[in-house]
Amino acid sequence: MATQADYYEVLGAARGSSDAELKKAYRKKAMQYHPDRNPGDETAEQKFKEINEAYDVLKDPQKRAAYDQYGHAAFEGGMGGGGGAGFGGFGAGAGGLGDIFDQMFGDMMGGRRSGGGRRTGADIQVEVELTLTEAYSGVQKSIDVQTRVSCESCHGSGSADTSGSQTCATCHGAGKVRAQQGFFLVERPCPTCHGSGRTVRNPCKTCHGSGTEAKTKTLQVDIPAGVEDGTRIRMSGQGEAGGEGVPPGDLYIHVSVASHQIFQREGANVYCRVPLRMTQAALGTEIEVPVIDGTRSRVRIPAGTQTGETFRLRGKGFSVLRSTARGDMYIQVSVETPQHLSKRQKELLEEFEQEAGEDHAKASPENSGFFAKVRDFFDGR
Missing domain, CATH: 2.60.260.20 (Urease metallochaperone UreE, N-terminal domain)
Known part of the structure; x- marks a missing residue:
């Protein structure tokens, strides 16, 4: 044990690592050196055993504290043989460290066990x-x-x-071995048969x-x-x-x-943003919009439509999994201000502005209402 590598170095983790960081480092190393991924590589198999031994100690708060203070000396005191009796209920099938190892490690690397304990x-x-x-x-x-x-x-x-095949001579068919480390009995998958209980x-x-x-x-x-x-x-x-x-x-x-260039999805509903010309929104119009199923649908836009108004097309959204229900499609309107006007277009808009005169409040109630509140604000000061 005196020449044994530092457990933190084995896992590639810093001494101050959190439990989550240790677990992440362990999984990365274990995946790299797992025997199933390195068949016939004895060096990888030995490294894999060292990784498991290191993590068995560092994942336990009490053992980690002892290791941080005394190093490997904290666990010296003889190594039990595989399959020997132990204390504390950590025997095979006792729901101890071996079972915890199976649940966490098996899901990552293979050798996963089903609910009935069967290996897969x-x-x-x-x-x-x-x-x-x-x-x-x-x-x-x-x-x-x-x-x-x-x-x-x-x-x-x-x-x-x-x-x-024959029964594994190391674990006697149990698929697990136990080792005494100081005051603790640690259970691991058998290094010879990799948990199967048999060798060829x-x-x-x-x-x-x-x-x-x-x-x-x-x-x-x-x-x-x-x-x-x-x-x-x-x-x-x-x-x-x-x-x-x-x-x-x-x-x-x-x-x-x-993502899609036209449609956005929220659950079973589909949203489509449709820009309208100012004249279309002011006078009202009828537009043709695409539907996610590849068809088209016509939508009537009433006169005076404002940016942000939404129109619903029932049942034009996504189907709901394991249900006969369907979502809806929503057309969201955005009124576009004209740009790069010709001289004549500017003249027409100026005429419109002058023609509105006292009717501005009626034609643009939101605009007029806002600036009325601004006047009240400054008057109050």
């Missing part, structure tokens, strides 16, 4: 970007997934011949006994109509293969919906 292959997460119109109508997407599949050479058995007598040369090999798999994914940005879709059994007798993990598809 690793889950995979991919992101799919959709256009807004694809999210509206639903679409089938073809995605390429980097994964691990059942080894073709050994058909997933991990064995080069018919000798098959004559490992397959292609997969090195894991029963799986890396491969790019193409899948067809049905994205339902009305899906929202950030939605996660689960495809059961489409994750990484887990080897002989171990069911595959799941594939999780994270949906990202790109």
Whole structure:
């Protein structure tokens, strides 16, 4: 233990790191050196064990405090054999450190356990970007997934011949080993069988006994109509293969919906900003607007329409997932002030201004009302 590397250096974390920072550093290192990602690499396997040992100590506030004060000497006192009896209820299946490790680490790296305690292959997460119109109508997407599949050479058995597998001699089939560290009994996945409880007598040369090999798999994914940005879709059994007798993990598809140049979405409703010429808003008009489903709709704009007024088209929005309901489409009006006027246009506007005369308050009530309040403000001072 005297020559053992500093636990913080092993994780690549600073001594003052928070619990969240330690966990993040641990996950990054564990993913880098996990045996499933480095098959046959003994150096990576040893590094992986060191990472687990370091995190087992530093994630526990009491053990971390002892380590910060005394270093590795805080845990000297003999190392128990794998599978020996311990104290404090930390035995296999006792709901102790091993179970906590399974819940946190298994979900990240593979070897995940289902609700009934059954081991499965690793889950995979991919992101799919959709256009807004694809999210509206639903679409089938073809995605390429980097994964691990059942080894073709050994058909997933991990064995080069018919000798098959045998009970792991290190953990005696438990898939876990326990080690005494000072006053603590720490439980970890077995370094020999990586938690499976069995080892292959004559490992397959292609997969090195894991029963799986890396491969790019193409899948067809049905994205339902009305899906929202950030939605996660689960495809059961489409994750990484887990080897002989171990069911595959799941594939999780994270949906990202790109912005649109015309439409904006809020829940099931769609918004479209439509600029109107000043004359259209003043005199009233009828306009044709696009609808998210690819059709067009006509909207009547009454005379005197102001910027910010909204017109609703019922049932022209998105469908609501797992429901027959539909959202609406809202046309938001913006009255545009004319620019780059010709001489004649300026003359006409000046005539309009003069013609309004005393009727300004009637033609522009909001404008007149505001400046009336301004006069009252200054008069009051």
